[in-house]
Amino acid sequence: MKMDRYSRQILFGQINKAGQQRLSESTILIVGIGALGTVISNQLVRAGIGRVRMIDRDVVELSNLQRQILFDEEDAEKSLPKAIAAKQKLEKVNNMVEIEAIIGNASRDNIEELTDGVDVVLDGTDNFATRYLLNDICFKKNIPYSYGGVVSSRGMTAFFLPNKTPCLRCLSKEGTNGNQTCDTVGVISPVVDMVSSLQVTETLKYLTNRDEYLRNTLRTFDIWFNQQYDIKLNKPDPNCPTCQLYQYPALQKKAKEEEIVLCGRNTVQIHLLDQISLEQLELKLSGIQSLNRTPFFLKAKINEEITLTIFPDGRVLVQGTEDQMYARTIYDRYIGS
Template sequence: MDSDLSRYSRQILFEPIRESGQLRLSDSTALVVGAGALGTVVCSQLVRAGIGKLRLIDRDYVEMSNLQRQMLFDEEDVKHVLPKAVAAKNKLEKMNSQVVIEPIVGNISIENINDLIKDADVVLDGTDNFSTRYLLNDACFKYKIPFSYGGVVSSRGMTAFFIPGKTPCLRCITREGEGDGQTCDTVGVISPAVDMISSFQVTETLKYLTGNQLALRQTLKTIDVWHNRHYDMKLSNSDPECLVCWRNEFPALQKTAQNEETVLCGRDTVQIHRKSDIDLEQWENRLGQIADIKRTPFLLKAALQEGIHFVMFKDGRVLVQGTEDPVQARTLYDRYIGS
């Protein structure tokens, strides 16, 4: 065995992989979007397994509340306010110096998705919102790149491995705006659920990259580790009304799809308009445990942290007050409001 492969000797002994599969893996590039709970587990497993190149993009920085479930970070990263992509690179290179790690501090968007995805063999979802997932889904299906989807909140998680031309896409099994609004910052999350879903994501990725496509799971898997529930929904035919699978329209790649944020000049405020309507009473109850709330017949004001407020309107608009940075505004919106 080549000395460079000796570190993977136990993986190479696994019959479905062997040395040929390991060599295929070492020639592969993975794009991981998001270095949070899912993304850190995904990156760790891929790097330890011997992926050739890992490109990682994340827009956030490490905070103390991340350490409960985001396995690549520690208190020193919090102390130095390191961007997650940078902190992840520092840890991953110590695990496996053979892997090329490309960290990108920023937000994935219609403007940069083509450059990020162009040479990837697979894209793995480590995000926390469906608007970004639809962007990844549409780009992957446009460029014929497999998409390993995963999502976790509370003790629940979902995952599926989508292959353009062979499986339906994410849009076939979910609908924009159908999310229940729950996020890890409103209902919490436990680490075992994260570990399980991300491990399923990586397992399917390893099957694909090592040439074991016949072993791929053909289901959308849903688990609730606390309540001992496991479901598998077969990925059958694409939805005949799907804009991506049947019409090749890729709506998230259209510039109008990205026109969600507007910086309100001189007001230290960013307006985000993703939803068609907002139930103010529902959101008063949902955010009341973590914010100071004031509701009128027309709007809901939520003071989330010092200097940051949400103003929510019935028509679906949300003002993020206390910043003029669209990336920070999106981060706060995704954290507390979600899809």
């Protein structure tokens, strides 16, 4: 029988058959299929979520394998897009789950569509700009937001419920989040598993109508130095532009962000065009040091330091620098407009 695979989960009285049925009828969105996102998607697909929509802009690299559990050396050798590699693995785990993999960047231009019909949004990102975007769209559309973050041996997570808890902006103001990243101070895999598991646990409670057991705290911990703190999610900030003033700053149209430094990646993303023909660009770049075109992207090694990864949706990753002006110079030289 179809439900036999979930028999041990159904035996857990807090889920039981009714809860399992609710899971099978639920839709989740996972933004970011890296360290957190691979664990989150693996656990929820195995748990029998009905539909999983996931989006990630990056490709698998060898340095990911230490903590991003769905990927292997072959994925890294092929530089597969993370969303595609994850979908391929997860479909072998549970073919009863409908999995939608999107190669791209969650932005104010597509976040409304990404969250359509979604019951919970789970955070697998590595930067606060995207987290504020998720926070704002969730509170605008009354969707629970399962937040998580990791760096070094430290983790942080909360389950934000519109109209019931404060939001991320109430607890973490823009511009006050520091600048440590996995690239500068590293990260160990166990903290990733712990944060992701807490995110999934709160999601399962909510989707099975067990709201009374939601933790209702912002939990932070350091598993190496044996520290743990819980901050109660009490009253929201009365001046919060998201959950109190309903302004949703991350959703407001601004001057186009043409260059964005990607957190911890020594990479600048440039997005000037709506689409790029990989075939035509491959011909244009045929004289450079190294080219590799797949159905998903074109990778061009310009020199020992700089590599361009070009996507059909117009995004270009200038890998090897965080200098936006230099990245734009490289872009203009090889891509143009």
